[in-house]
Amino acid sequence: MAWSTREIADLAGTTVNTVRHYHVGLLEEPDRMSNGYKQYQVRHLVRLLQIRRLRDLGVPVDQIEQVGFSGDTPTAALTAIDADLAKSIERLQRARAEIKAILLGSSVTDVPSGFEGVASKLGTPERSLISFIPSCTTRRR
Numbered sequence: 688m689a690w691s692t693r694e695i696a697d698l699a700g701t702t703v704n705t706v707r708h709y710h711v712g713l714l715e716e717p718d719r720m721s722n723g724y725k726q727y728q729v730r731h732l733v734r735l736l737q738i739r740r741l742r743d744l745g746v747p748v749d750q751i752e753q754v755g756f757s758g759d760t761p762t763a764a765l766t767a768i769d770a771d772l773a774k775s776i777e778r779l780q781r782a783r784a785e786i787k788a789i790l791l792g793s794s795v796t797d798v799p800s801g802f803e804g805v806a807s808k809l810g811t812p813e814r815s816l817i818s819f820i821p822s823c824t825t826r827r828r
Contacts, residue, residue, distance in 0.1 A: 689726040699735045706735065713738055713751055745772050 696703045710716055714734055717725045741751050746768055753764040 689728060690732070692725050692727070695727040695732055695735060698732055699739055701735070701739060708748075709735065709738055713748070744768075 690698065692703050692706055696706045699706075706714070714731065717727045717731055719725055738751060741754055742748070746754055750764060750768065754761060754768075
């Protein structure tokens, strides 16, 4: 069985441009027919589905080759990716908690995080001064 680029993209649930993009080191180029059209085989579809699965799991394209396809799972690469995902989840949960506090009225938006408890006691000049604090104190991520 052989498929065109459009057909293999449809089978894998992706786009033609994505399939072409994966030819840069991740997906081998298929043989071409005499008219120049690519003829993808089952091995190409399997590889494309593996790439898609890793992308859906959050593995960056430039790290997919490190994770591999041979059945051997490089623990270090996946552990690093998992740690990055955990940091992203933590950051998103903090953001959601802050948004919830603002929506419930227990926080304000014109002072940096951590100053909500004293915000009501500050006058306009003091509030203006602390509005510059995030650029100086925000942790680098």
